[in-house]
Amino acid sequence: MLEVQNISGGYGSTPILSDISFRAEKGKMVGILGPNGCGKSTLLKVISGIMSPTFGTISIEGMNINKYSARELAKKMTILPQLHATAFSSTVHDAVSIGRYPHQSGFFSSWGAEDERAVKKAMQLTDVEKYEHHYLEYLSGGEQQRVFIAQALAQASSLLLLDEPTNHLDIAHQKQILDMIRKEVTENQLTVVSVFHDINLAALYCDEILLMEKGKVKAYGAPHEVILEEQIKNVYETRISIQAHPEQPKPQMTILPDLQEEMEEKVITSNHFEIKGEYVELKSDFPLKVLSSAVHNAGMGWYANFINRTVKPDYEIHNVKEEYFEYLVKEGFSPTNTVGMMTAVDTKKAVIKNYKVPFGEVFVVVTAGVGNAVDVSQSYKRNNYFHVGTINTWIIINGKLSDEAFVQAMMTATEAKSKALQHEEVYDAISNTIATGTPTDSLLIAATQNGMLMQYGGPITEVGQVIGKGVFEATVEAIQNYRKGDK
């Protein structure tokens, strides 16, 4: 659809762009990224024909843009520049109607039904129809931006060039506009080339990214190929971390600030732990990075408080999320800063062990109720579920874990737990084989992210070794406590 070949150019004698080439296929969205001053807007001006390059060609549907008449070109391509102020006010309807200019030719050409339809549709897509007869000057910056987007859509061309289209918009409208543009791209074969400031929006919505640096193409390809930590760090001179988007297979980045933390040591000691009547708690003065399968705030996050709450066997399981939330509030915990587990085991039977290792101290906390232990390899034969009995394990590490290390720590801890069950001869009552766990086991790995970096957490690493030993010993002791109480 659009082919940019070896474009070089700039303002007067200062060269800004240097040998830029890329193509945008029909029905695809290309995002242009780069630091301030790298030439993104200039490139857009050259593509739209407003500026002439000193070298290279721009072709639309195979034909050089110089060969199109102004009107024909306007029917093929629309550019939406950054926000302008106009001297005189018009209504939203009139402003959007300007977009129909290239479709009105002839001496007396009048406004047709098709024109009106295009205008109405454009206003609906950008959610400004309710402002149809309002004057532009009375709308907010974001609303005005949407009106100009509508103007571009009314032009109904097959190639849309956008320069930071979502600059002034709140997230609701950013999403709405980009969702809408994306829909036009996938359903109606619209081709879009857009300059973005927001790397995450570009990664999320674009099929391809053109990363520019100092007027040159630094990288060009799919978002996951272009948005790489090292590459972004070099181009933007900013440290970032790449994560997976929770729903879309696209990379998302977060800035890693260079914040000067206080010099005081961020260390967890046994003083932070307490066994209370209804729960076991760990209260830290600073947040720890956590990966868990808890009842409250499972997943990955930063939390400062941890509780393992004991409930009666007849606890009503249906409203557990709301009830737990209210419980936390009642006990004076901040629900957004706390990870909460649940067990039927009495808090007196909880086991807290600490291990001093060269890189710091590691704590293991276990409560084990093995009333309904299950052999996971045979559990497919079951069709009834019990709620009593749970093995909850916490591993608190004074150290810095990589993402890999978190996962491997969980694997190591789970292997150690199963070994403990084997050691204590805990049986699956139905299959009559050694159990591997209970149906509702929960595991939590928390690290201060301070201190030595541990890249891996497997069984033969330093941290893996202490986890293996600690979880085994603590779980064995917890099972024994549990059984003692039964007698």
Added chain:
Amino acid sequence: MKMKKKMIFAYSSSIAILLISIWLGVSIGSADVPFSTLWDSETNPSAYSILWSIRMPRVVLAGLVGASLAIAGAAFQGLLKNPLADPYTLGISSGASVGAVATIFFGLSIPVIGSYTLPLFGMVGAFITMILVLSFARLIDRSMKMETLILTGVIFSSFLGSCISLMIALTGQQLREITSWLLGSVSMRGWPYVQMIAPFVVIGVILLWLNRRELNAMMYGDERAQSLGVNVKRRKYAILAGGSMLTGAAVAVSGTIGFVGLVVPHMTRMLWGTDHRHLLTLAFLNGASLLIVCDLVSRTIIAPSELPIGVITAFIGAPVFSYIFFKQRRSRG
């Protein structure tokens, strides 16, 4: 549909006001003559003669001048994207004035055409100034951005204005004639003046009207207009040429009448909107009405003396404008 009805009302009311203004302008005067005399040469031959050779050409001239200034003002405001722009911003009027004032100052007179030398030189002055202003602006800035045009206009109107001041300073007996010409008037001109201005009005209006949609597009910036398919350079030239022609001709025949070219477009815009497809025509009609009425007042209010029309335009125009302004702001806010 709401917009359509509004526009129908706009056009019909403007036309109605114009017709009423013409009727008043023709009928009222030092001797009130019934309008029917226009087509009745027998009943009152002297009245018939007054109407046709004195009042009618005066009303028509006032109408054409007012219309020209208003439509040129609307076009320049749209093109320069500046609410303070008026037909005189680019200096064309100063050029016309220099031509006219020089004629008075040097006592110039071309044999065959005699007293029409003044408006002729006025037009020549306007034409030369237009060429100079456009060439100069283009030399500085190929794309002729509005700031360039405005500043070039400032340069030329200042320079030419000082030429006029110089002539005023050096003159003796012609002072009164010069200043009264500068204040503007449509009296004692006659049909020849109408014939002089008519062709320019026609060409100028056609040029502007052909670019009505482009004026709309250019409101959003030259770049956006370009990307909409407007040949911005060519259209700018056309609009500038049309507006300058209208202004130059109007000033050459009637002097520098102020207020109309600045304010009638604003009043029209406030009432009926910024769409140049309608704004140009409506400004044309309303400019004509305003000047006809102002001329009527200027010759009747202290009859038999006449006040300079430039005084009356602001006198009547300002309160009308403030009323419209007030009403519009209240309803929009």
